[in-house]
Amino acid sequence: MPDSATMLTNAPPLARFVLRADAETTIKAGAVYGLDLPLTINQGASKGERGKPGARVALKLGPDEFWLIVPEAEGAGVRALLDTALAGCVCALVDVSHRQVGFVLSGPDAATLLSSGCPLDFDLRAFPLGMATRSVFDKIEFMVWRMAQDVFRIEVARSFGPYFEAMIAEARHDLV
Template identity: 50%
Template sequence: MSSPWLRPRFPLDDAALPSGPRFTLADAPPAERFVFRGGEAARQSCSAAFGVELPTRLGAAGQSGERAALWLGPDEWLLITESESVEALAAAIEDALGGVPHALVDVSHRQVGLVVSGADAARTLSAGCPLDLRLKTFPVGMATRTIIDKAEIVLWRRGEAEFRVEVARSFSPWLAAALGEAARGAPKV
């Protein structure tokens, strides 16, 4: 029999995530993640293998089913999939790229995803994020690397009142607590 001390543990297993009529913080579905870097030829080959067009403009996100490609920089993307194994996806991308120079790094265990939703989602995130998160300046589908207070995150607006936040595992308990506190004190507009 295995020891309960040795079982895999999610960093927010014991956290009471806030949930209410205007703000909800929840775990994102389990996902595999890669950071992909490469030039235009690598981007095109990776797009074909991944099944999602890797965006070429600032703040864009591409999505198809349970896969997403978030633009992080001129030659850098975060690839997220909720349905593939790391090994199968990495092999498919590596096979498609052949000898094209690129970097593909599995970051699945480095970070976790959180879903921030509700009418107060943008205002709550704004308590620690320097970006203007109003819908007209941060529209649905936009994604970027930014910060919330002291934690680096990748922020993706998936709906008018829904965001996905990717954060380092070690910062996730702090971020959940900070967002919960911000939600309780978010001024009504």
């Protein structure tokens, strides 16, 4: 297999929530969450270092759909804060911490490896920094979020994790 500096690593344990909310509720949520939720669709926002205390991620993946991702230990606290702040608002907050597993694909061949299974255009003009979207990777659905030119965060359903890892390993053979 060709040598490549591109690495696929597993995310640390995380708490994840799906929030469905209108713009007004979104602002309220952002205030207690400690990170403004993105206003534009297919945008990700983050602060802190993943898995470390205080880290926050907010991805807007649908017109009213957000994924909120925090360190596992802070999940219950964040949930309680949001429940309180959003009481009385028309919205939905669901815990999906264990539904998914996360990866980071980073290195010079990251986009090429993604292109082995994902039909999206990973050119920076088409898929700029901060963009996050659901798509397909070969036979599974996945979520891909560009943190930097060569750094992508990926989430797949828990049972699809091994398949995704194996397909990326297979695609490495094509880095010739």
